[in-house]
Amino acid sequence: MSAKTTSELVLELLGLLQTHRQWAGPELARRLDITPRTLRRYVERVREMGYQVEAVRGRYGGYRLVAGSALPPLVFNDLEAVAIAASIRVAAANGLVDGQTTTTTAIAKLEQILPARLRARVSAVAEHVTPLDPGRVAPPADGIGALALACRDREVVNFDYTRPDRQAEERSVEPIALVPSERAWFVVCWDRHREGWRTFRADRMTAVRATGEIFRQRDLPADSPADFVRESFSRIDCAYEAEVVLMVGLREWVDYAKGWAQGSYAVDGVATRWPIGGQSLQDLMIKLSWIPESIAYTVDTDNATAEGLRRLATRVAVHI
Template sequence: MSDVTRRALRLLSLLQSRSVWTGPELAAELGVTTRTVRRDVDRLRELGYPVLTSNGHGGGYQLGAGRELPPLLLSEKEAVAVAVGLRLTAAAGIEGLDQEALRALAALERILPGALRAEVGAVSEAMGVVGRALPQVSSDVLLELATSVRDRVRVRLDYRRGDGERSQRRLEPHRVLAVDGHWYLYAWDLDREDWRTFRLDRMAEVHASTFGFTPRETGDVEQAVREAIAVSPYPKEVTVRVHLPVEQVSAMVPARAGTLTADGPDACLLRAGGNDLRGIALHLTWMDGRIEVIDPPELLEQFTWIARRAGEVAGDVDGADKGRRPDEPGSG
């Protein structure tokens, strides 16, 4: 490969990595003069690459959109990163993208140099994603909603609630989030005039409209989604104070298990939901740190029951140990 060809490929790689480059910036990266940069840009244009030029402040060279996808030039680390991302996408539970991701990974490996192909292959073979089976999300639904969020246009969709009831929803989509393997849409419900959280795997026939909207004021979206999936759906809700920093407690509380709010540097408030208070109390006893019940008071009764029951079991074990002869199995 000649120096001119190698430099042209390097120039193409630089143009792909950033939206706009000035002539002096490209010259410094390539170690040539700005005149040579202009000649190399002309060579790329002759090969069919739409390199655009803009003048004035903030202007420079940029790679425009063409009718065909130009070859993707990646460094070694970038190629490995893309391979890892494709492998994770294949296991992300997005219907229609899993096989496409695997095909893209295979195509990537075919065009890489031998040494780099071996490295990417080794990384891919070393990776595995183990987890519970998750509901499949249509890639068409995901892309339609993400595009509607970007374009700020209303959507209409058929939605099935957890109890099986179906309804038509007219929404102003605000954000699409992935939480613990599930995909959610946070949107303003036009008919209910309130913010709502929807699971993408329960959607069908998503249609973007041509009606735009002005984004509404909203607070912490991630906190609102956590509240909607971890507290609101359940008949029992609790609030406790955990006497540990919120950063430490967050490692023990998955997003689908509750919401956390800092309460000073050494404590935080945890809100959670469940089907019964005893089950919630049992889960809370697994956590580190002192727990203070705020609401409801009945939750404290469940902790008292758990403590009494644990004492009874411990007493039975102590009694059995005291009744053994020293030479019996299980004795000290």
């Protein structure tokens, strides 16, 4: 058995509960080197300290820390909690060393236990703090903790999303990373409805809901989440846009096109839509020429762009 004192083990248990969304009972007992019966006694000790620990029954049951009606008194008082949480948000906005990982995880831990009244005060304070680097955007106040936890735990998340055209829609995604940029914070994820990789602006997401469903890791079609977001920017504010309907399944297309397939989604089992864009018609033609001869396709776009592509293709053809 462990040589640690009861107090040390209780604090270690609290630390484990704060750093993971949910723990299986046997796994917690193994990590602490105690019996399941002792674990139950230590969980009660944590509850006596003011933390709400929920026991989850069933096949995937265990223990998890949930938000309480009051801040646990042995950690911080209200003023200290608000000051610390607001400071972390400023640190994230200023891009401290390892800030994307460290500050986001710290925000996630605090949001997991802060009462709603204190979360509102943290947001109010943070909104009135000007970062030293004005080029960076602070993380949005709502949902960032839940998103960080879902990325870490590979948990499916549902949320309501407001598109640029102001239309709202419900989405279900498999998030893998949060990426801050000069424009906004982006969630890199697999979109279950579109069956493709996507980026969503965190400030347009509301009612973020963790589902408890764990997803299998997929291969991102980029070297890193940051590269994926950077490549997504290249399609923003294009002068010419189109969607290519490819007569090939989504998986086969992604395997072939790799990073070029970014934004593609399945129409059905035998067809895939591939959004493309560029600052000139020549940019679109270059991308179309990259499609192998074995794949039939059509191009959906506005009449002016379609006519311009036809003229360009004809001009090239007559000189060959």
